[in-house]
Amino acid sequence: MKRESPQIIELTEYQLATFQRNLIPELVGEKILQNYDKEIDIEFPNPKTKYQWHLKSKGRVGNIPITPEFHIAIRPKVPINNIFGMLDYAYELNINFPKGQIECESLEQVYERLANILAHKILERCRKGLYRDYLPKTEKLAYIRGRVDVREAVQKPWEVKLKCHYNEQTGDIEDNQILAWTLFIIGRSGLCRESVSSTVRKAFHALQGFVTLTSFKSEACIDRTYHRLNQDYQILHALCRFFLENTGPSHETGDRQMLPFLIDMAKLYEQFVAQWLTANTPKGFFVKQQHLVTYNQNYFDRIDLLLCDIATDKVQYVLDTKYKAPDRADSGDRHQIVAYANAVKCNNAILIYPQLLSHPLDIKHGDLRVRSLNFFLNDDLNEAGERFLASLLPSTVSYW
Template identity: 80%
Template sequence: MKRQSPQIIELTEYQSKLFDRDTIPESVGDKICDNYAKEIEIDFPTRKTQYKWQLKSQGIVGNIPITPQFHIVIRPKVPIANLFGMLEYAYKIKINFPQGQIECESLEQVYERLANILAHKILERCRKGLYRDYLPKIEKLAYIRGRIDIRQAVQKPWDVKLKCHYNEQTGDIEDNQILAWTLFIIGRSGLCGESVSSTVRKAFHALQGFVTLTSFKPEACIDRTYHRLNQDYQILHALCRFFLENTGPSHEKGDREMLPFLINMASLYEQFVAEWLKANTPKGFNVEPKYPVKHDKDYSDEIDLIIRDIETNEILYVLDTKYKAPDRVDSRDRHQIVAYATAVNCKNAILIYPQDLKQPLDIKNDDIQVRSLKFSLDSDLHEAGKTFLTSLLPNTLP
């Protein structure tokens, strides 16, 4: 029996949209309120909303299966090609695509394309042989292997089995377990077509005989050690981080439930700008994301970005990304970045927006210069970055 396609309603991030009363069952509205209040602002049909449903995405994009029969798809304002470019930088997904091969028309296609790449790369690594490492093991054996536990042997001389400590080479290690868990999560997303789903299943089954299925958080993919024998795992774990960070968890229990796929655009914008600047800022400067700052003994925080002079070690700029497009800088944002600059004794504070403000900021706050600058997402990302750098560091670029 063919599975019935779910009802889908579409939103665009940060844009309110009205729906007829009979479009959304009240039980679905309750589930949105209960489970996705932070992601979606929802007003039930009242006189205020002309007796219609009113929904607004709060800066997230992706797919939410509210029930198996009812899904919400949230489209980004950013062109899909640029969203793909942001993901490449933010997650360090360095893949040399042939011209025209990364063209995608929707976020679901981006997800599917990356899932296909990951599955094929895992299958390729399985054909070569999975990376193996030595893990410590303790086991009672009838023969000596490695180092024996002398104390136990003396205390229990009648025990014919000796407690041995040894190292065993195995492929059932974190490097490979992360791959298996990610493929399992992708398989539950429901976002891939049959062709890609088949490849994902094939890659998962190729790992199953060698790897224990263990759950991992996206942080497990960061700051791992790579060397000659597992260097190709770096791109695999970068892709895994993308899927683990943006897929699930489901609010429903059970293996058959589909998982939501959601990208927080403010967080992605921050990561993208940081990685783009790290890759393209001229020599002589060091870009440091997530810089910790302590305001007093009871309150610490993180600055999105700082730029430091390598020679003098002086912090020249503090930068804060704001994924929004107001007419003017919010006073709270201005006070916040001034506090950051004061805490690290910096004279230049920059607020970064994806669009020009109608009333841009360029003021002196005591001895701190506070400016708003644009790193656009509407056109070519590299050119937008160069324009931003020219505004930020006008005397350092060729």
């Protein structure tokens, strides 16, 4: 029997949406409040709301299956194709599509496109042969293999089998287990059409006979070691990181429940700007990301970005991304960036916003200059990046 399509209500990030009382079942509202209060502000129908539902996304975009019959789709303010471009930089996917070949109309299509790429690349690697490595193994054997546990052999001379320590070459290693777990997660998302889902299943089954299904978090995809034999796994793990980082746990039990897919736009903006600046570092500078600052024994913080002089190794600019569009820079953000600049002895502090502020910031604290600048997301991302650099650096500095 064909399954009916779920009812979907749409929100736009940071924008208040109102719905008639009968459009959202009370049970659905309770599930949103209970399970997704970090993602969505919800106000139940009451006299203040004129007996309507009030829902507002807190900056995450994607798809939430509240129940099998009722889903919430949260749309970004940023053009979808620029979301794709941001993901490409943020996760270092290095997917070089010909211009005009990444047209997507929704986040679900972005998800589907990346899932299809991952599945095809895994199938390609399976055809070539999975990367294998030697893992230590201990086993009692009737013959000698590797190193014999001499102490146990002397203590138990009556034992027929010897305890041996040896290395065994296997494909059941983390490199491949991460791929299998990610395909499993994609299969549970319910976001892919049958044509893509069948490719995902085919790739999963190709791994299933060789790899143990093991749960992984996105952190497992970071700072892995690559070399001549597994170099192509770097993009595979980059794609896996995207899916594992943005596919949340189901709040229901059972293998058939669909999983929420949510992108934290503030985090994505921070990662994108950092990676874009790293890839397009102005001449004479180098970039430090997530620089640790320790104020005292009990308090430390991380600065988004430092732009440093290659010749002197000194910090020239402290940069902090803010994915919001206020009228003016928040006082808390100003105090924070000033503290960062003082901590690293820098005279230039920059708050980066995706949109123009009604009241741009440009003030002095002694020798310290604090400014608000923009890395726009509505136009071509590389052109926006060049305009950002032009506003950041003095005109005398060459950065092309």
